[in-house]
Amino acid sequence: MTFEERMVRSLHVGTMAASDLTGGHDHRTLFQASTIAALLEGRYEGDVTFAELALQGDTGLGTLDELDWEMVALDGEFFRADVDGNVNRIDPAEKTPFAVVVEFDPDRTVELPGPLDRDQALSLLDSEGEDPGPVVAIRIDGEFDRIEARSVPRQKKPYRPLAEVVEGQNVFTIGRCEGTLVGFRFPDWSEGIEVAGYHLHFVDRDRKRGGHVLDFTILEGEASLESSSELNVELPPGVELGSEGVAADVHAAIDKAERG
Template sequence: MICFLFLISVCSSGCIGTEKEPGIKEYGTDVIYQISTIDALLAGMYEGDLTVAELKQHGDLGLGTFNDLDGEMVLLDGIVYQVKADGVAYRVKDSVKTPFATVTKFENDISGTTDREMNNTELNRYIGTLMPSRNLMYAIRIDGDFSYMKTRSVPAQEKPYPRLAEVTKDQPTFEFENVSGTIVGFWLSEYVGNVNVPGYHLHFINSNGSTGGHVLEYMIRSGNIEIDITDGFYLQFPATADFLYADLSEDLTEELVQIEK
């Protein structure tokens, strides 16, 4: 296991102050917890050994996928949703396993609002102005009304698993108009390359928990934005043979860019 820790606090004026001397501390609540790496998922390692019940011990907000790459995961307010390839969101049993997920125990540090229509590029730019540093890690929650939302999911795969870039070539996409719901996810710095997705990685669930998926693009009318500045990053490796004996030295940057389009 690897643990990187950044200790910070946010002042009411928006400034950043050091709460303690930087260094290793006991695993706490303001930590992004991750199982496996994005490169392992890109390479087709869709079988993990961590259950949803175990995952929820580490966070109440986040995203990921499920064994066999069976849909998109949305974790919101402690509830895990599985958006399958039919576009329908299902609540997930605790016994289901995940090969890749990123979660945190969400605590709002910075708030923002929008009351004008913006596309995802414009809103991402606005959220960026709220972040005190481009070298920290942020969990993001956006509760809003959207005039347009486009998402995707992925169908369950069978062994031998294809690479993720091959799967997403024919990914099902879903388009919604006049929908309310919640976007959850993360903004991570460029230095996480090979481990997670640099920049924004966001999933969506509608207000009644019936549909959603991996966010591709949207137009927001109005919404509330909450940002959790995390003080640590905890990476756990799966104990599966596929992961332990895989060659993960290949540069998969281009494939990551392809699947995030």
């Protein structure tokens, strides 16, 4: 079974080229530039600009051209967290080789009475009663005791596979602060197109610190969730969705690159 056939059943997926990004998109449709498998192979050159991305959604995560640090989108603003976790705004003319965004319109909220560590907080999201949907977009606003995050250094050609690049990742801790976690929960079978499970990025309230989140402790907060069953994937030339059943080495590489 191909990804396309599988997705038609539970997640409707459309594909498009960067030249098709004219701005119109349906409510509750997630947009994704390229695939995580392509990123793992070292395709770090973007073909979608942040101006184009902004037309597809106001909330999400990803990276920048040449794997230039971590991206988080919040309230229509796009931020870059550099290798030390320092945050600045992204120029709309810059490009991304991998990003997922949605025009965030949450359908439910979950209180997070802390202190809760990452696993405890995410299991509260898992257990909330309503139909979770194939993909859940997540925003968690709150006060955090600490955020353990990482960012990776900008890459130059010849590009190395992502699993090698993250060996040079910088892991850092953001101390007590208010801020926002932004991300998604994708189903297991979407691994390869996406990172299956939870994938969260962080930016603090002052928009000064952030990154790809490895762990956190939340003292008090609220999660806003939006389920979606529509995903449009922009495929750069030469990138395909592939087949279901991601090879063990790809699983291992995603584990290392995105969950490590």
